[in-house]
Amino acid sequence: MFFLKDLPSEAMIRGVTADLPDVSPGHVLSVLSHLRAASVLMRDIEAYLRGHGLSQTQFLAMMMIMREPERTSLSAVEIAARLDISKPVLSKVLASLTDKGLIAPAASQPADRRQKQLSLTPAGKQRFAQVLPGYFQLLHAANL
Amino acid sequence: MFFLKDLPSEAMIRGVTADLPDVSPGHVLSVLSHLRAASVLMRDIEAYLRGHGLSQTQFLAMMMIMREPERTSLSAVEIAARLDISKPVLSKVLASLTDKGLIAPAASQPADRRQKQLSLTPAGKQRFAQVLPGYFQLLHAANL
DNA sequence: TCCATATGGTTAGCATAATAACTATATGTC
DNA sequence: GACATATAGTTATTATGCTAACCATATGGA
Structure with a gap:
C-alpha cells in the first residue's frame, strides 16, 4: 500500500x-x-x-466470520465474496489462520463435500476481541 | 489493492x-x-x-521525472522520497523501466558517483503522453 | 444413466510491496 | 592522512496480491 x-x-x-x-x-x-x-x-x-500478528486480510476474514448474526461459520467463497479478493488469496489466508490456530473447520459440515465451513476457535475469538477496539480507534482518528 | x-x-x-x-x-x-x-x-x-504495460509505481516514477520543471533527470532517492516507497522497491521499478527502454541514465551524471541521475527516453516520453490523459480521466470520474 | 457444464477449492507462476543486510562512495573529525 | 559515520543503491528474504490452470464434487439435460 x-x-x-x-x-x-x-x-x-x-x-x-x-x-x-x-x-x-x-x-x-x-x-x-x-x-x-x-x-x-x-x-x-x-x-x-x-x-498483533495479523495481516489486514487475515483480520478481515475473521471479522466476516464473526459478523454473521445467525451463523458461526462461513464457507471460503462466501468470505471471498464479502472481502472482494480472489479465491487463491483467500485459500492462503485461511490456511495461515488455520496454522495459527485462530480458525478451524466448523463442527457441522454441509452436505456439499466441495465446501468447507470455517469457524473461529476460542483463541481466534480472543485475538479478535483484543484487536478490534484499536482497529476502530484507528479508523475513527482518520481524517478522511 | x-x-x-x-x-x-x-x-x-x-x-x-x-x-x-x-x-x-x-x-x-x-x-x-x-x-x-x-x-x-x-x-x-x-x-x-x-x-499500457505499466504498473502504478512505474507510471508514477515516470511522472516524478517528467514533473520537475527545472530539470530533466532525478536520482533514485529523490524519486523514492516523492513517491513514499522504499528504496529496494524503487530499485526494481527503475530496473524494470530501464529494461523496457522508457528511462535511461541522464546525459550528465553528478560528481557523487554513488548517485545515478535518470531521464525519460524519447520512447518513455511518448508512452507517458499516451497514458496520462486516460489516467486523469479515471481520477476525474471517481466519486471520492 | 451419462456426459457437459458449473462450482468450490488448491496449486503454480508471476508481480510488487516491505525489512534487513550488504557494497560502494562521501564526509567530517582527530 | 585515517578512521568513524552517513548516504546511495542493490541483493536476499518474506508476505501478499493476481491470473491461469488444475482437481473434486454437483447439477442438469439428452
Missing part, C-alpha cells in the same frame, strides 16, 4: 489536461488527496495489525 | 464499540466507505495502466 507523497500542483494538472475539457484540475487534485489519505491510513492499519 | 465489499452496518460498529465512547460509529462507517472507494479506484487505475 502506498501513494504519492508529493501531489502534483493544480497548475501542473491544468497544464497536462488543457486539451481534456471534461477534466477539472481542482477535482482531480481532491481525488488524489483522498487517495493519499486512504493509502496512509491503510498503511497504518496494516502496521497496527501486524503488531 | 482491495478492501471490504460488504461494509459493517452502523449498528454492528456501535455494538462492538459500545465501551469506546470516543469512537463515533457514523464517522467510522464514513471512513470505511472512503477506504472502499479509494481501493476500488486504485484497482481501476492499476488495471488501466497494466493495459
Whole structure:
C-alpha cells in the first residue's frame, strides 16, 4: 500500500489536461488527496495489525466470520465474496489462520463435500476481541 | 489493492464499540466507505495502466521525472522520497523501466558517483503522453 | 444413466510491496 | 592522512496480491 507523497500542483494538472475539457484540475487534485489519505491510513492499519500478528486480510476474514448474526461459520467463497479478493488469496489466508490456530473447520459440515465451513476457535475469538477496539480507534482518528 | 465489499452496518460498529465512547460509529462507517472507494479506484487505475504495460509505481516514477520543471533527470532517492516507497522497491521499478527502454541514465551524471541521475527516453516520453490523459480521466470520474 | 457444464477449492507462476543486510562512495573529525 | 559515520543503491528474504490452470464434487439435460 502506498501513494504519492508529493501531489502534483493544480497548475501542473491544468497544464497536462488543457486539451481534456471534461477534466477539472481542482477535482482531480481532491481525488488524489483522498487517495493519499486512504493509502496512509491503510498503511497504518496494516502496521497496527501486524503488531498483533495479523495481516489486514487475515483480520478481515475473521471479522466476516464473526459478523454473521445467525451463523458461526462461513464457507471460503462466501468470505471471498464479502472481502472482494480472489479465491487463491483467500485459500492462503485461511490456511495461515488455520496454522495459527485462530480458525478451524466448523463442527457441522454441509452436505456439499466441495465446501468447507470455517469457524473461529476460542483463541481466534480472543485475538479478535483484543484487536478490534484499536482497529476502530484507528479508523475513527482518520481524517478522511 | 482491495478492501471490504460488504461494509459493517452502523449498528454492528456501535455494538462492538459500545465501551469506546470516543469512537463515533457514523464517522467510522464514513471512513470505511472512503477506504472502499479509494481501493476500488486504485484497482481501476492499476488495471488501466497494466493495459499500457505499466504498473502504478512505474507510471508514477515516470511522472516524478517528467514533473520537475527545472530539470530533466532525478536520482533514485529523490524519486523514492516523492513517491513514499522504499528504496529496494524503487530499485526494481527503475530496473524494470530501464529494461523496457522508457528511462535511461541522464546525459550528465553528478560528481557523487554513488548517485545515478535518470531521464525519460524519447520512447518513455511518448508512452507517458499516451497514458496520462486516460489516467486523469479515471481520477476525474471517481466519486471520492 | 451419462456426459457437459458449473462450482468450490488448491496449486503454480508471476508481480510488487516491505525489512534487513550488504557494497560502494562521501564526509567530517582527530 | 585515517578512521568513524552517513548516504546511495542493490541483493536476499518474506508476505501478499493476481491470473491461469488444475482437481473434486454437483447439477442438469439428452
